[in-house]
Amino acid sequence: MDTAPANDRPDDQRQLDRSAYAEVQASAEFGELRGAHRSFAFPLTIAFVSWYLLYVLLSNYADGFMGTKVVGHINVALVFGLAQFLTTFLIAWWYSRHAAAKLDPRAQAIKSRLEERS
């Protein structure tokens, strides 16, 4: 098996022995961090991709609906497109709030402990 070259094994000086990582990975604390990321990011990704695909599909197969006028010359298609902008901004803001509250403190705690060990 090829081994990683020395200059590519990051963190040469502070490298933990590899079992330490497995130990951390198995810990309840790390499980919480992973859960807090995955349970937020995965469903949200599925949600925004579906929401975007809905927009693409409606543009394709529901032109009557998308062409409906809302105000003046502004139609449903434009409102739908602008809604994609709005949801993108909101999701970015929401994720960052979640990360600051639920991910950063946990990550920092585990990281500090790992640094003490090495």
Place this chain on the structure above:
Amino acid sequence: MNPQLLAAESASDNRPLIVTLFAVFVLATLAITVWAGRQTKDATDFYAGGRQFTGFQNGLAISGDYMSAASFLGIAGAIALAGYDGFLYSIGFLVAWLVALLLVAEPLRNSGRYTMGDVLAYRMRQRPVRTAAGVSTIVVSIFYLLAQMAGAGVLVSLLLGITSEAGKILIVVLVGVVMILYVTIGGMKGTTWVQMVKAVLLIAGTLLITFLVLLKFNFNISDLLGEAAKNSGIGESFLEPGLKYGVNATTKLDFISLGIALVLGTAGLPHILIRFYTVPTARAARNSVNWAIGIIGLFYLMTIALGFGAAALLKHDDIIASNKSGNTAAPLLAEEIGGGPDSTGGAILLAVISAVAFATILAVVAGLTLASSSSFAHDLYANVIRKGKATQEEEISAARWATVGIGTVAVVLGVFARDLNVAGLVALAFAVAASANLPTILYSLFWKRFTTQGALWSIYGGLISSVFLVLFSPVVSGKETSMFPDVDFHWFPLENPGLISIPLGFLLGWLGTIVSKEQPDKEKYAELEVRSLTGHGAH
């Protein structure tokens, strides 16, 4: 009178002004590059700009790296000609950032060092996976480069009123030389500053045009749209989806294919991914994506004013006569809104917007060249050819030579490709990135069982299938707008391969893994997972 001649003529009147603005931009950015080059001492400086940029600075630079000629000129032109259908690009290009934000930016920042290959090869056998990552980085970047070079040739030639073939070639060569200078002298630091300057110029220029367009319609967007629909000669359906992609079942599938490629491509673009290494922490990487989403989002919102403004205020025939795919709609709009072709205001605005477009192209090609030469030097040269025994100096020197090599290849291809459709090439780069890179990035980070064989099947499978399908698509042959319009060997009906090649990339990654006898390296996955989520040991 022939509008192309007209545009060329009015351009030649403005030539001194345009050339002066171009020269000012090039000289100013070269000065920044030399200054940045003096501070570039080690590999971290060259590849990652010393990792000392703030989230805001990197957010600006990401925006400068991302908003290419395809965004600025291509989308404005697409909306001006195809109405609402052109707007899909804006939405897809923006929503795509959420994939980067939620899944890729932070773990990549935490666990990688200089290239995309660092993360792809982390748990795997280094040499085969790094080779694959390097090949895929270079292929994606060259497709993207090709689009920018072609755009530069067409645009600058038109704006400067250069019609001779030799003149056009000279422009492409000039762009190549400047881009090689940026990267070899300034490395990531110089490139980042060039991209920041460009982002500020692009946003300022776009804000100005948007303001002037809206002013003309008393800030009534409905009136603007109504005038665009009327002036387009198509009527209300100009404002509805389907004008370009709603023709038949095949074009509708093409629309879906394009939509998927756009939304999944961004998080697999190597020149975007390496930007996350220029900030010190994962938190800063997150902030930079947030800034980028804000800046890029604002810009794409303004493409509505740019595109529909061009449709409302310019003659459809003039846009087409100037450039078949509408690539010059934004500069023509600037001229019109400044007071028309014969006015001083029009001349100044045209010159300013042309300079902004030129800056846009230069900043993007610099980012692309840096990404591919970094990958060549770090993945292929240092880790595969020299098996990790190269010194830092040797590695950086390899990167500099690779820059010259890749720059030369881009210039040569750019000379031959100068009549190609810019937007199609960029969408193609997105499709290749989403098929070859994204599946392996996600599997590597989140799937315990993923193996070297899975990574190789996915990267090469996604890469080969997407390029192969394009080769036999109408982009290359069989249509008037094809690369080779006079021959026809196409059998794949779609212009964008994403609909087939992206699921195939994911499928092959999964299949390659479950049929391989190789056991995944559990300890290395533990290391990658812990580091990617906590930032422990991050560089």
